[in-house]
Amino acid sequence: MKKKMSNKNEVKPDRWRELRLSLQVFFSNKAAVAGLIIFLFYFFDALILQFFPQIMPFKHPYLLTPNYANPIPQAPSWKHPFGTTYPGIDLLRAVIKSIRLDFWLSLEIVIPGAIIGLVIGIIATYFGGWVDEVLMRITDIVFSIPYLVLAIAIGYVLGRTLNSMMIALILVWWPLYARYARSVTLQTKELTFIEAARASGTSNFKIMFKHILPNSLPPVFVQISLDLGTIMLTISALAFIGFLPAANLPELGYLTSLGYEYIQTAPWAMIIPGLFIVLFALAVNLMGDGFRDVIDPRRRSEL
Numbered sequence: 001m002k003k004k005m006s007n008k009n010e011v012k013p014d015r016w017r018e019l020r021l022s023l024q025v026f027f028s029n030k031a032a033v034a035g036l037i038i039f040l041f042y043f044f045d046a047l048i049l050q051f052f053p054q055i056m057p058f059k060h061p062y063l064l065t066p067n068y069a070n071p072i073p074q075a076p077s078w079k080h081p082f083g084t085t086y087p088g089i090d091l092l093r094a095v096i097k098s099i100r101l102d103f104w105l106s107l108e109i110v111i112p113g114a115i116i117g118l119v120i121g122i123i124a125t126y127f128g129g130w131v132d133e134v135l136m137r138i139t140d141i142v143f144s145i146p147y148l149v150l151a152i153a154i155g156y157v158l159g160r161t162l163n164s165m166m167i168a169l170i171l172v173w174w175p176l177y178a179r180y181a182r183s184v185t186l187q188t189k190e191l192t193f194i195e196a197a198r199a200s201g202t203s204n205f206k207i208m209f210k211h212i213l214p215n216s217l218p219p220v221f222v223q224i225s226l227d228l229g230t231i232m233l234t235i236s237a238l239a240f241i242g243f244l245p246a247a248n249l250p251e252l253g254y255l256t257s258l259g260y261e262y263i264q265t266a267p268w269a270m271i272i273p274g275l276f277i278v279l280f281a282l283a284v285n286l287m288g289d290g291f292r293d294v295i296d297p298r299r300r301s302e303l
Contacts, residue, residue: 022294032290038283045096046103061097064089064248064255073259073266085259085269095276097250102280105162106231109169110224116170117177118216122208124178125185136182143175148234152243160243169234173227177220184216218295225288229281236277252277 027033053061067088076083082091124135142150151168158164188194189212197207236253238244244254252273259269293299 025294025299026290029290029293031286032293035283035286035290038279039287042099042103042280042283046100049097049100050104056096058093058097062101062250064094064097064250066248073262073269075266076268082272083266083268085255085266085273086262089255089258091255091269091272094250094255095252095273098252098255098273099276099280101249101251102232102235102277105166105235106228109166109173109231109235110227113170113173113227114177114220114224117174117179118181118213118220120174121178121181122185122212122216125182126189126204126208126212135178139175139178142172143179145172147172148237151234151238155238155243162244162249165235165238165243169231173231176223176227180219180223181216184219185212188212188215222288222291222295225284225291229284232277232280 048055049061059065067084067090069088070084071087073086074080074084074088080090080092082095085091085094120135120139124132124139147169150172151165154168154171155164158167194207194211197211232252236251236256239249239251239253240257240260242257244251255273256270256277259266259271259273262269
C-alpha cells in the first residue's frame with residue numbers, strides 16, 4: 001500500500017515539473033506570448049458576446065445595425081473611432097460583434113474536423129490491410145481537391161447557409177489530421193506497452209483511444225492553432241464572395257465586402273475589418289510556433 005502511495009506521489013511531481021517546463025518554453029518565445037495576448041482578446045470578446053451579451057451596450061448583439069439616414073461611410077471620429085461603413089454601420093461595434101461569430105465558427109469547424117481525422121487515421125492504421133487502404137485512399141482523394149473549391153461545391157448542394165458552410169468545411173478539413181494520426185499510430189502500435197496491453201486482453205477500442213490517441217495529440221494541438229487562422233480566412237473569403245446571403249450578418253468578411261465599393265473614398269471601411277482577420281491569423285500562427293517549441297525535445301533540453 002505504501003509503495004502504491006509513493007508511486008502516485010512521484011507521478012504528480014513529474015507531471016508538475018513537465019507542466020512548468022512546458023510553460024517556461026512557451027513563455028520564453030516572446031512572439032508566441034504576443035500571439036497569446038491577441039488570441040485572448042478575441043476569446044474574451046467572443047465569450048462575453050456569446051454568453052453575456054447584456055454586458056455590452058448593444059441592442060442587437062447578433063446583428064449589424066444599419067443607419068439608412070446616413071448610409072455613406074464616415075471617417076473615424078470621437079463618435080465612431082473606427083469610422084462607419086455602408087450603410088451607416090459603426091465599424092467598432094460591428095467588428096466587436098463579428099469577432100464572436102468568426103471565432104466560434106473557427107472552433108466549431110476545426111475541432112470536429114480534427115476529431116474525425118484522428119478517429120479515421122487511428123482506425124485505418126491500427127487495423128491495417130484493406131481498412132487502411134480504403135480509408136487512406138478516400139483521405140487522399142479529399143486531400144487532393146482544393147478545400148475552398150470543394151467547400152463551395154458542397155455548400156451549393158446543401159444550400160448557401162451558415163450551417164451548410166460549417167458542414168462543408170468540416171467535411172474537407174479532416175484529411176490532414178488523419179495523416180497526422182496515421183504517422184503517429186504507425187510508430188506507436190508496435191511499441192512494448194501496446195504489445196503488453198494486447199497480451200493482457202485489453203480491447204482494441206481501449207488501446208486505440210486510451211494508449212495511442214494521447215500520443216497523437218501534441219502535434220495535433222499545434223496544427224489546430226494554425227488551422228484556426230486558416231479557417232477564419234476561409235470563412236471571410238466565402239462571406240466576401242457572397243457565399244453567405246444573409247443581410248446584416250456580423251462577420252468580418254462580409255464587413256470587408258461592404259467597404260469594397262468605397263475602397264477609394266473610404267479605405268478604412270475595408271482595411272479595418274480586413275486587419276482584424278489578418279491579426280487573428282497572425283496571432284494563432286505565433287501561438288502555433290510556441291506550441292511547436294513546447295513539443296520540441298531540443299528546445300526543452302536548452303532550459
